[in-house]
Amino acid sequence: xxxxxxxxxQPEEEKPDETRKGLGAEASAPAPAHKDETADxxxxxxxxxxRLKYLQxxxxxxxxxxEREMESVVRFAHEVLVAQLLPVLDELDAAVASLDxxxxxxxxxxxxxxxxxxxxxxxxxxxxxxxxxxxxxHDCVQQVAVPGSADGLVKEVVRKGYxxxxxxxxxxxxxxxxxxxxxxx
Numbered sequence: 001x002x003x004x005x006x007x008x009x010q011p012e013e014e015k016p017d018e019t020r021k022g023l024g025a026e027a028s029a030p031a032p033a034h035k036d037e038t039a040d041x042x043x044x045x046x047x048x049x050x051r052l053k054y055l056q057x058x059x060x061x062x063x064x065x066x067e068r069e070m071e072s073v074v075r076f077a078h079e080v081l082v083a084q085l086l087p088v089l090d091e092l093d094a095a096v097a098s099l100d101x102x103x104x105x106x107x108x109x110x111x112x113x114x115x116x117x118x119x120x121x122x123x124x125x126x127x128x129x130x131x132x133x134x135x136x137x138h139d140c141v142q143q144v145a146v147p148g149s150a151d152g153l154v155k156e157v158v159r160k161g162y163x164x165x166x167x168x169x170x171x172x173x174x175x176x177x178x179x180x181x182x183x184x185x
Contacts, residue, residue, distance in 0.1 A: 075165055078121045083169050086162060089114060093160070126161035128154045128172040137161060139171040143178040151179040 092111035096104055115123075126137050133140060133152045141158055149155075154174045161172025 079164055122165045124163050126172045128157045128174050133176045139173045140176045141173045142175045146177045149177045153177045
């Protein structure tokens with residue numbers, strides 16, 4: 001026991017070298033930890049900066065997408081109303097075709113004003129007569145054989161077709177020339 005007490009009470013200078021080496025290693029250990037502490041905030045700052053840049057880009061994409069959607073909503077806001085007015089325009093076209101001379105001037109004027117208002121909203125007539133049949137914008141209601149004519153041309157428009165900006169509101173109903181084979185009436 002006396003040896004144990006002496007070992008415990010020995011001043012630091014009298015301790016074996018192994019103990020001092022262990023203390024020396026511990027004393028030098030905080031220096032790398034200090035480097036990790038300074039590197040860690042830098043790395044955190046870089047991570048936060050990259051996340052911030054990512055969020056900014058994502059927000060910018062969101063803003064652009066919502067602007068495009070709003071432009072589309074505004075552009076096609078009148079689509080339902082314009083589509084409901086197309087039969088009225090058809091009836092006015094029929095009335096103008098049946099009236100000759102000054103008696104039809106009033107109806108022609110009303111039709112012209114309605115058509116101008118619809119065109120200002122973005123309505124466009126789909127060209128059909130004399131054009132090559134296009135199933136995306138034309139609806140074939142009949143095929144007729146016409147000798148000497150090119151196959152697939154639109155001979156006659158039964159009902160006009162319209163588009164609103166770039167959307168088809170109503171395809172043109174047409175009669176198409178078919179030079180060979182059977183005809184469908």
